[in-house]
Amino acid sequence: MEGYFITFEGPDGAGKTTVISEVVKALQAQTSREILVTREPGGSKIAESIRDIILDPANTEMDDKTEALLYAASRAQHVSEIINPALAAGKIVISDRFVDSSLAYQGKGRGLGIDEVAQINAFATGHLEPQLTVFLDIEPEIGLKRISKERAGQEDRLEQEKLAFHQLVYRGYQEVVKAHPDRIKVVDARQDLSQVVKASVKLIKSTFPAAFK
DSSP: OOOEEEEEEOSTTSOHHHHHHHHHHHHHTTOSSOEEEEESSOSSHHHHHHHHHHHOTTOTTOOHHHHHHHHHHHHHHHIIIIIHHHHHTTOEEEEEOOHHHHIIIIIIISSSOHHHHHHHHHHHHTTOOOSEEEEEEOOHHHHHHHHHHHSTTOOOTTTTSOHHHHHHHHHHHHHHHHHOTTTEEEEETTSOHHHHHHHHHHHHHHHOGGGOO
């Protein structure tokens, strides 16, 4: 029995973590399969250590290529240690971010090139792709305001970047969404939480009908 791999993407402040938590609560009552929730960068001990390096606001001198490679390294460990074994066991894996984040943030935001970053990550993941990606769509201006309101003074290194960077990232996401319409489905993250969760659950159940009652 093969597992199902679902990812949630979106700009900073889109509410991915909160939405995923509520989506899982809704899904657990409707499936006999175990649901594994994980995140990037991170998800395993080694990958979480790399996360700390990437997001530490003190690491202002980090080169853009170093950043991209660290994300890929964290992802390689995450896939090998956490995601692939869970999929092999038939679990539903839901990840808060995956390769699409690197395409948007490092490929477009840092100007390294979406295709170039995609190649690095194809090697890192063994060409693993989600079967469904839910893109929580919100303009960076709104997302960053949410962060400053909820976690003022606690922003990580990327969240502290200027608005122009986040606008580039958003455009990167739009390019990636356009390039993968069969896999990536858009949900308006400006809606109330309950509406975002309802739309996300509907997408997941319609994509994997055999897994849910």
